[in-house]
Amino acid sequence: MIRQKDVNLELPKNPTDPKLIWKAVLGKLQLQVTKSSFETWLSSTAGYMLDDRSITVSVPNNFVAEMLDQRMYSIISLAVKQVLQKSVDVNFLVIAPSVNTNTEADKNERQHHNASTFIKKPAFYHKSWRTFENFIVGESNKLAHAASLSVTENPGSAYNPLFIYSGVGLGKTHLLTAIASSLNRSGSKAIYVTAEEFTNEYINSIRLAKTDHFRNKYRLIDALLIDDVQFIAGKEQTQEGFFHTFNALITAGKQIVISSDRPAKEIEPLHERLVSRMLGGLIVDIQQPDLETKVAILKSKSESLKTNISGEILLYFAEQITSNIRALEGCVNKIKAYSQLTNLSPDMNLAKTIVAELSPGLKNMTATKSSIIEAVSMHFGIPKNVVLGNSRNSRCVTARQIYMYLLREDLNLSLAEISESTGKKHSSVIYSCKQIINNLQSDSSILADVTTIRSNIKRRLTVS
Template sequence: RQICRRARTHISPTLFRSSFTGTVGVELRPDALVVSVPAMPARERLQGQLNALLTALAQRTLHRPLVLHFISPPPLAPSSHPLSAHVPPTANGVKRAAAVALRAAPAIPAPNLNPRYTFASFIVGESNRLAYAAGQSIASMPGRSYNPLFLYGGVGLGKTHLLMAIGHELAERGLRVAYVTSETFTNEIVDAIQHNTQEEFRGRYRAIDALLIDDIQFIGGKERTEEEFFHTFNALHNANKQIIITSDRLPRTIPTLHERLRSRFEWGLMADVATPDFAHRLEILRVKAAEVTITIPPIVLEYIARPEGSSVRQLEGALNRLVMMAHTRGSAVTLALAATALRECFGERGRIDLSPTVVLDLVANHYHVSADEMLGKGRVRSIAWPRQVAMYLLREETENSLAQIGAALGGRDHTTIMHGCEQVGEMLRTDEQFGRELETLRSALRSL
């Protein structure tokens, strides 16, 4: 009834009456809803003109992917009673017809789309702009532009996210969408061969409106998988159904892939999803940081974004690790903490040049003061002491001269720098706790 009420708001009253009068939902299964329709013209309208709309409404109402099967009530046995033709079919008769319909109809693969992977959560940059634009075009005109769409690029760069985002848009339009990895596709073929159900397998995949297949490179060299996919591809493409494929490389570089598949993959549009540049990585981190419950300073986000070649997956992993470490330790997010988290995620690629600015920011965060205060003229101990610690670390841990350190610290002369270093050195000789504190700062700097 809820589906009918929603459908009434999308179609004219006349079409609603002629299509839905007398319809009865007779069976609901995990992947299918069977509807009995008394008149053949109405059944044809529901199966054809209105099928996409009703499927979308049913999935939205029941909160799961399913397909609709429309059946006619079973014919009545002849009877001598003059009114027998007007006796309605029994419930058992309708259910038997529903079971027959379910067995005869192909079970279309469920969409299997991650609800988080949408266009709204996909962050666009120069590295993926073409692929994103192609995805948007397909979402508005499936089967007519860029068919197939072949997305290629390294691991963890967002190909699957974009693939599923397109799938969500197509499903929202009422299209029957199937997302599958090449491994799952291969396993289903093997299972179909073992159980002699190849025709059912073919029927499932050729009854959909859009096929989204991930990591196609793994079918190379699997003769039976390539054969079945070749025929599935042809059947869908000839029917103007949308095909979207992802791979970690171009078709021509997939080893042992049959030439006839390679050429078909190149029919439509091949779009690169490349490694994000620094600005793109930083924007990804800003968006992700806004979703967590703790504050992450901009300098820390810039630090995480700095390693070249970082994938989106690596960035998210580094950020998640940093947040976890901050929660576990009950501490604020600092540059020193980020250095530890980044070393675990990126290894040596997390190293950056030890410029005076980096040292100043590290010390400022440690002592809960601002870098601007350390560069100023203030002489209160809460500011002067962190400034002297920064002087010492710049002298001991970098190649900067005294003059360069003085310039970096607000234009101070070299004698001031020498005095500050002597003060810190004296404290090191007399205060064991400060020694441990300074070693923590040293370790953070050496990990940068």
């Protein structure tokens, strides 16, 4: 039952306490949404910061932030306007629940709170561990690393914009997230975002009449780091929005860092004026790592996973895997999983088995959505229609999530394409892929499931 004192919370004439303001907003929202919606999406939120143009609300995780921002923003914005008697932007900031406390010490600590929480978390990758400290420097990437460090020391003036390009899995994203984390820790406000996320947000801002909110988010910052900019090729509306954002930041002396899988001149179709802007700063590339760098990367990954792998095995992996760093790290993940499953110490036979089974990636083969759903169905012993259905049985849920993850990772389908293929909501696709990615790091059984399914697909494609 709604308590009357919550709904009619009285505020001073010119309220300045974001916590009190947000409590008043929640009181109004309690009358407009169902009890279950309020408890699920709103009860764990709190007022965090207030300025003349916006109120920032802390939320416990990205899932809640996305729900409030994309599905409930209009009623929240109206409730805030009624409480403050003026229109302001409403921003959602992901902060662990323990940060939302009321002590004076906590209020002071907020000013110095790890600002990496200001980084928009990418939908499909957990990157908080990617820092300059654990980036392995070698001949192939030392220029990109040095330029990235310079940007953190002199944002807006050293190498602006900084354009980093390389093949898949060679460290572009690591450097961008390391820059963002470093800048935020030093007190600047930096936003890391993939080009796909930028595109989706821009389109939604137009559709929901929230362009002012979008502009304020991406222009009232100190640094913008946009990953995989090649994604906006051919997207006229997004290129227009990015062009104006780019100009506004550069004119204001703010830092821009861009990554791509190819040089700017080779991104087609891309407006010439955008290409010209990208070429106006420093352009660096990352090459395939040499043998010594690969061994160092493997050793670092092994130590981070607390897995004891001999130097002989690490060298074998480095010699055999020539695709990218991601594949190298995958070898360490697999050897840990196999060791845990079999209770055997890693040896050379196991290493050879892993290399033999390592798929070159389904993107380069003739795999289809049909072949993947068939493999998932057979592996779990669940009919295809049940995998794609709405059953909440844990085994069915895992199979469904792995299917969406493989569509995303191995066929490189967009969120919209996966949503259309599975009949699931955009937010469900994001959640499913995030679950599998997180579980691959902590649950050896999920890693074994994904590895087996990929091997089965590869074997069938080879036979056919």
